[in-house]
Amino acid sequence: MRYTFNFICCLLFQTISFNAFAVALNQNDSLQLKSAMWRQVDLAKPTQGEQLVNAYHNVSTPVTSLYSAHGSAIAKISLTTVSAGRWYIIPQINYLDSGVAFYQDTSGIRKVADFSQDSASPSAIVMHSQAFELQLEANSHGVLWLYINAKHFAKPVSINVIPQSEFVKLQFYINSLSLVSITIMLTLACMALIMFFKTQHRVALFCAGYIGLHGIGWAFAAGIVALLFNYHAINTHYFGMYIFAFAIACASSFAYYLFNFDQHTRTGISRFLKYFSITALACGFLNLFLPFHWVFYLAHFLAAIWVYLSLKLGFTMLGMKDFRAKYFLTGNLVYSLSLVIFILSHLNLIEISSPELWVLIALAIDCICILLSLSEWLKIKQNNFIKALELSRIDPLTKVGNRLQLQEILDNLDNFYLIVFIDCDNIKSVNDHLGHAHGDKLLIEVTRLIQNALADIGEVCRTGGDEFICVCNVQSAQQLAQLTLSINESLNYIHQQVQKHWPLSGVSYGLASSEECNDYKVCLTLADQRMYTLKHQRKNKRQVQSQHA
Template identity: 45%
Template sequence: MDNMAVKCVSALLLLWMATFFPSFPSFALEGRQLTETTDIVIQDIDSWRKIDAEPDSPPASLEALQHLYRSSSPVETSIVNHSGAYVARLKLNNQMAGAASWFVRINANFIDQGLGFWQSEQYVNTRVINFSQHGDISSPKLMHTQAFELPLSQQESGFLWLYIKAEHYALPLSVEIINSASFYHKQFITNSVTLFSIAVMLTLAAIALTLYVKTRLAVTLACSAYIGLHGLGWAAASGLIDDVFNIESINTTYLGVVIFPFAIAAASQFTKLLFNFDSLHKRLAKLFNGVSIVCLIFGLTMPLLSFSISFTISHIIALIWVPLAIVTGWKMLIYSDFRAKYYLLGNLLYGLSMLYYILSHSDVFTGQQHAELIVLLALAGDCFCILLSLAAWLQQKKQDYSRAYYLARIDPLTHIGNRYALSEALAQVDGNYIITFIDFDGIKQVNDKLGHDQGDALLCYGAKTMANTLDSKGEVFRTGGDEFVWLLNIPLSADMELADMASATEEIERMMTQCQNALQSKWPQSGISYGVAHARESNNQSECLALADKRMYQNKRSKDKRRIA
C-alpha cells in the first residue's frame, strides 16, 4: 500500500510539473506516439482550455501562449455551439525511423484566428504555424476545415501549442493527426466533391440565367437565384472564395450562413411561380410570399447580429423550409402536376441531407463524418432536379403557346391558315407576290338541299384540293365563310413584260379550273369565282388584296349574267 501511495503521489507531481513547466523533461508526460499508421482524434474536452479574457490579437510568441495556457482552465463539456478563444497543448513523439510529416486538422468550419507553435525537445528553434482563415496561404487546402503540415525529424518529440478563436464552433473542436497518405486521400475526396458540387450548382444557375435573358420569365430568374445563391453560399462556407481571392477584410466562411436566407427567399418565389400559385392556389401564394419576406428580413438583419444567432436562424429556416417544400411537392403530385415529381425528388434529397447535417451539428448526433459533403452532393442533385422541373415548366409553356398560336392562326374546319395567318403572311412578303381572291359558288344550294354537313365537306375538300394544287407555289387561307385567298410566291422581275404577266395569270386560271372540276365532280351545283392581282398593280399588300377582291366580284357577276342569259 505504501508503494502504491508513493507511485500515485509521484504521478500527480509529474503531471502538475508538466502542466505548469512546459520545459520539464519529456518523461513527465508520455504524449501521443506518431507511427506509420497514425490516425489520432483528440476530443475537445481532452485538449482545449477556455481563455476567459480574450486577447484582441493572437499571441505573438510561444511565451505569451504559454501564459494564456497556464491562466486558463480546461473545458468540462464539448465546445460545440460555443464561441471564443481556446488554447491547447499536445505532446507528440515521432516514432518513425526517419523524418516524416503529419497533418493536423482542426475540426472547425469557422476560424478567425489560428496559430500554432511547435516546441521541439531536441532542437532550440521554435516553429510558428499560422492556420487562420486569412493566414493559411502556405497551408494545404482542405475545404470546410483548417489544416497544417507538421514535419518532424527522426525520433523528434515535443509540444504542439495551439491557439484558436472563432465566432461559433458548429462542431466539437476535435483535433485530428493523420499521416500524409491519409491526409492527401481525405483532401482529394473532400476538395473534389466540394468543387464538383459547387461547379454543378453555379453551372445550372448560369443556364437558368441564360434562359431568363432569352425568355424574360420571372420563374427562370427565381430558379437562377435559388440555385446560384446556394452555390455561392457553399463556396463561401467551404472556404473556396477565401482560397481563390484571399480576401482579408472579412472572414468569407461566415457568408454562407448569411446568404442562406436569400437563397430560401428565391426558392420560395420559384416554388410559387413554378406551380402558378397566384392563379391556382392563392392561399399558398400568400404563404410563400410571406416566407420570402421573412427570409429577406432575416438576411438583411443577420450582419447586425452575432454569428451564433445568425447560425441558429439559418438552421431554423432550413428546418421550416425543407418540410414545407416536401409537403408542397407531395401535394402538387397529388394534383397530377407534371413538374412536382422533379421538385419533390430534389427536395427529398436536400431535406434528408439537411436533417443529417443539422443533427451532426447538434449535441444529439455528434461525431458524424462528411456531413458537408453529403449535403453538397444532395444539394447538387436537388438543383439538377429543380432545373428539370423548370425545363418541364418551359416545355409545357411552349406547348401551350404552340397550341394557342395554332388555334389563333389555323381555321378549325379546314385546317388551313385563317385571316390572322394571312395578315402575318402578307406582312412578310416582299415585292414579288400575286394574290388570288376566291369565293365558292353554290354553297347555299348545297347547304339548303344536302345539309350543312355537306356544305362543310365541300369547304374542307375544296381547301385540301387547292392546297394540293398550289403545292410549293404558294399558300391558301380561309378568310371567312366560303371565301379563300391564294398568296403565290411567283417571282416578278422588275422589268417583267405584260406577256410574262399574262402567262402567270394563265397558270393561275389553269389551276383554278382544275380545282373547280374537282369540286363539281362531287357537287355539280358548286363552282369557283376568283380575281387575280399582282404586286405591280398596287402600292401595298392591302391594296393588292382589295383589287383581287374587286375582280372576284366582277367575275361572279359576269357568271351570273351568263347564267341569266
C-alpha cells in the same frame, strides 16, 4: 546509455505534458481526437507560447464539448513519435477567427503554424476546415498547444492527425469536389440568368438567385473567395451564412412561380410560399444586426422549414400530375437527405468524413434538378405560346388559316405566284332558308373540297364569312400557266359538287398571277374583281334560266 536517455526524455515529457491528451504517432497513423481536451479561456490571439501555457493552467477543468460555444479555447496534446515523418493536424471547425499552434519539447516552445481563417499565408489549404503541417523526428516527445477562437462553434471540435500521404489524397478529394460543385452551381446560375434576360420571366430570375446565392455562399464558407482575392481584413467565411436567408427567399419565390401560383386562385400553400419568401428576405436583413450564433440558428431554422415545405410541395404537385415537380422533388430529396446526415454528424451520432462536402455535392445535384425544372417550365410555356400562336392564325370553324396567317404568307412570296380568290355563293340564302348550322356545314364542306384540290399546291386561308384565298408559289412563269388551267378545272369541279347538295349555292373564283401584277396587293384586287365577274355571270345565267323555265 541509449535506454537511459530515453528514460530521462520520458520523465521530462511526462512533466511537461501533465493533464495533456496523449497521442503516440507512427509514420502511417491517422487519428481522430474527440475526447474532452479543450479549456475555454479569456485570451486574445497569442504571440508567445508562454501565454497559452499560463492561460491553460489558469483553467482547472476541460469542457465536455465546444459545441454551440464561442470565444477562445486551448488544447494540450502530448505527442510521441516512433518514426520520423510529417503529419497534418486538421481541427474540424467550420468557422474560425483565430487559430495558432505551438510545439513544446525539451528545447523550449515555438510557434509552428497560424491556421486562422483570415491568415494571409495558410500553411495548408483544405476547404471547409483548417490544416497545418507538423514535422517531427523519430522518438521525439513533446506537447502540441492549440489555440482557437470563433464567434460560434457550429459542431463539436475534433482534431484529425494524418500522415502526409493521406493528407494529399484528402486535400485533393475535398478541394476538387468542392470546386467542381461550386463551379456547377455558379455556371447553372449564369445559365438561369441568361434565360431571364432572354425571356424576362421572373421564375428564371429567382432560379438564378436560388442557385447562384447558394453557390456564392458556399464559395465564401469554403474559403474560396478569400483565397481568390487574397482578402483577409475580415473573415469572409461567415458571409455564406448571412447570404443563406436570401437564397431561401429566392428558393421560395422560385417555387411560387414555377408552379404558377401567381396565376391561380390563392391556396394555403401558395400564400405560405409568398409570405415565407418575405420572411426569409426580412431575416436576411435582420441578420446584419444579430450576433453570429443567432444568424447560424436562424439559417438552420429557415432551412428546416424549406426542407419540409419543398418536399410537401413536390409530393403535392406530383400527385396532381404536374411533372415539373419530378425534378424539383428529386433535387430536394437529395438535399434533404444530405442535411440530415450533416446534422447527425455534427451531433456525433454518426461517423462520416467531410459532412460539408456531402451537403455541397447534394446541393449541386439539387441545383441541376432545379434548372431542369425551370427548363420544363419554359418548355411548357413555349408549347402554350406556340399553341396560342397557332390558334391565333387558324380559323376555328374551318381549321384553315385566317387573315393573320394569310398576311404572313403574302409577306414571304417568291418571284412567281398565283392568287386565287374564292367565294361561296348565296351563303346568306342558305342561312335564311336552312339555318346557320347548314351554313356552317356548307363552309366546312367547301373548305374540305378546296383543301383536297389545292392544299398540295398552295396554302388556303379563310378571310371572311364566305371568302377564301389560296396562295400558290411556283418556280417559273411556265408553271403559272399550267397551274392556272389545273386550278380552273378543280374549282369548276368543286362548284358542281357543292351544287349537288346546296342547289342555292356554289363557288365563284378569280385568279391573278405575278405575271400580271407588280405586287400581291394588285393581284388580290384583280383576283377579287374576276371572282365577282364570274359570280355576276352565273347569277345572270340563273336568272335567264329561271325566266325561260
